[in-house]
Structures are given as structure tokens and as C-alpha cells.
């Protein structure tokens with residue numbers, strides 16, 4: 001036999017090993033911006049952890065990370081290391097974000113650079129044993145969202161939608177994309193900022209044969225609780241998200 | 250600081266090792282050539298040591314060749330090209346870039362026009378240039 005050669009990106013080869021002991025991956029997505037993905041990801045991670053699950057939270061909104069603001073995470077020092085980066089525990093949740101390295105500086109990136117960041121973070125983060133890895137993603141159907149769908153061997157998308165016609169028009173595209181690749185029973189929709197008893201989002205879920213986990217009501221007090229985990233846990237939004245967590249367990 | 254860097258190289262060495270195992274699942278003797286971009290500032294000695302240790306524990310004889318690549322930056326707004334060598338960073342910033350090289354955009358601007366919209370056209374990070382086996 002002659003000599004054989006191969007060349008490529010070593011980071012992609014190790015991602016499977018890094019996620020080997022992560023039981024369930026829940027990317028929180030919405031093609032629509034500002035519908036509450038970040039707040040919901042953080043509260044969901046806290047609620048799952050409060051119920052005894054081992055939970056990780058990954059902020060994959062690479063150019064605009066804000067989950068650390070919700071959790072009040074300390075960015076002043078880098079995460080500890082043990083043959084890789086060990087995400088610090090915040091409110092019982094292992095939390096990883098590019099913000100540990102970029103701070104509050106602007107981080108303008110082109111598409112291939114975002115892909116590079118995602119590969120790097122997935123290749124060096126040591127999650128250990130997790131029951132859930134919750135992932136906050138940016139709006140749209142761009143690099144981070146496509147990377148999640150490609151690099152995570154299994155995932156259960158949680159789609160966030162608000163009861164407005166524009167959100168419905170937008171989220172329909174995402175659901176179309178997701179249902180082409182993921183089994184319907186693994187996709188779930190949550191209605192956020194619900195104000196009345198409209199069925200517009202529940203109907204949307206039904207139309208795509210995906211799960212509907214219920215409504216999270218509009219909570220005018222929640223913004224004041226941002227940055228303070230105890231205050232977040234006392235919010236009405238947290239109560240609603242806890243019901244969603246129960247259904248996911 | 251020093252201690253932190255040592256262990257990060259292990260994570261990258263594991264990635265290279267997994268790449269080799271996947272490329273050559275039954276090879277007992279391999280040669281791997283790795284390109285190291287200046288931007289990520291990987292410690293060559295530690296990477297080589299870690300990679301050899303991992304390979305040895307799998308019973309594989311591994312020759313490791315490391316190639317340094319200078320980092321070249323190019324502004325997308327004005328076209329100016331410059332070298333990372335011309336830039337001075339503090340220790341904290343170098344450490345941040347070591348973990349996620351793209352955060353260089355948070356700490357550096359084009360020296361000609363001040364734009365952060367530049368490209369790392371060479372010398373970013375770790376790349377397997379060649380694995381060869383028989």
C-alpha cells in the first residue's frame with residue numbers, strides 16, 4: 001500500500017468528543033429578532049437546573065452576546081482551564097460565552113469568521129456530563145444557526161415566537177427549514193410575550209406538526225430583574241418558563 | 250497566565266489527534282504536519298509534547314512537524330495590508346486572542362483608516378496540512 005494523505009480542520013474532528021456526555025441539546029431559535037430568545041434561554045437553563053438537571057448554557061450570538069448580562073456574569077477573568085475551557089458555574093448553570101474574551105467591545109465579524117468562532121468554542125469547551133445544553137442563538141437563519149444544525153449531531157430546537165403577524169411570517173420560514181431536517185416531535189414552539197388568548201402561535205405549530213409548549217406571558221417587571229438571578233427567579237416570566245421546563249424534562 | 254496556556258494546548262492537541270484517528274483509523278505509524286498561525290500563538294513545545302503523549306497512549310508512533318505561519322491582516326475598507334508583528338498587545342488581550350483568535354476584531358483597527366472590518370488573510374490558527382500513513 002502506498003502513502004495516503006489527508007488535510008483539514010482538526011477542530012471539527014473533536015466536537016463529537018466534547019459533546020459525547022451531553023444528553024440533550026436545545027438550541028433556542030427564532031428567525032425574528034427581539035422575541036425573547038436570550039431571556040428565555042437563560043431562564044430555561046435556570047429552571048431546568050433548579051429541577052435537578054445538569055445544565056449548560058452556551059451564548060452563540062457571537063457578534064452580539066447578551067446572555068451574560070441577563071445572568072450578571074463576571075467577565076473580568078477568563079474561565080478556568082483543564083485541558084480545555086471549563087465554563088464557570090452561574091446560578092448552577094455552566095455558562096460559556098465569547099464575551100469572556102471580547103468583553104463589551106464591538107466584535108464585527110464576517111460569516112466565515114463566525115463559523116471559525118463556533119468551531120473554536122465547540123472544540124475547546126469541556127462541558128462534562130450534562131442533561132441539557134441550552135444554546136442562545138442570534139435572530140435570522142445565518143451562520144450560527146446553520147452551524148448549530150450542522151455541528152450538533154442531535155438537537156431539539158425550541159422556536160420562540162410572539163403573537164404578531166410579522167413574527168408568524170418570519171417563523172414560518174424557520175419552521176419550514178427545520179422540519180425538512182429534524183423530526184417534528186423534536187421541534188417545539190413557545191409563544192413569548194403573550195398578552196391575550198390568541199391561538200395564532202399554537203395554530204402555527206399545529207400546521208407544521210411540531211410541539212407547542214405553551215405561552216410565556218408578557219411580564220413588565222422582568223427587565224428590572226435582569227442581571228440578578230434571585231430577582232429573575234422571583235419574576236412572573238420565570239414561573240411561566242418553569243412550566244415549559246417541566247414539559248421538556 | 251502561564252499555567253492557563255499549558256492546558257489549552259492539550260485541547261488543541263486532542264483535536265489534532267482525533268483528526269488523525271479519523272483519517273487513518275488503523276495506522277500504527279503516522280506523520281502529521283500542522284500549520285500554526287501566529288495569531289493564536291500556540292506554544293509549539295507543549296503542543297508537540299501533548300500530541301506525542303496522546304498518540305503514544307493509543308500505541309501509535311507519530312512524527313510531528315510544526316510549521317509557523319506569519320499573520321497577515323488586510324483591511325476590507327481601504328485595502329491596507331499589515332503584519333501582526335507590527336502590532337503591540339497587552340498580555341490580557343493576547344490571552345483572549347489565544348482562545349478565540351477572531352476577538353482580534355475587538356482589540357485592533359486598521360492602522361490606515363481605523364476600520365475593524367479587516368480580514369486575517371494568513372496565520373490564524375491550527376490547521377492540519379497533512380497526515381500521511383502507510
Ligand SMILES: Nc1ncnc2c1ncn2[C@@H]1O[C@H](COP(=O)(O)OP(=O)(O)OP(=O)(O)O)[C@@H](O)[C@H]1O
Pocket residue numbers: 030032033034035036037038039040061066137138139192193194216217218219220222223237
Ligand atoms: N415575557 C416577556 N415579558 C416582558 N418582556 C420580555 C419578555 N420576553 C422578553 N422580553 C423583553 O424583550 C426584550 C428582548 O428580549 P431578548 O433580548 O431576550 O430577545 P432576543 O430574541 O434574544 O433578541 P435578539 O434577536 O436581539 O437576540 C428585552 O428587553 C426583554 O427583557
Ligand SMILES: [Mg+2]
Pocket residue numbers: 037038039061066136137138
Ligand atoms: Mg438575543
Ligand SMILES: [Zn+2]
Pocket residue numbers: 324325326327328329359360361362363364
Ligand atoms: Zn483600512
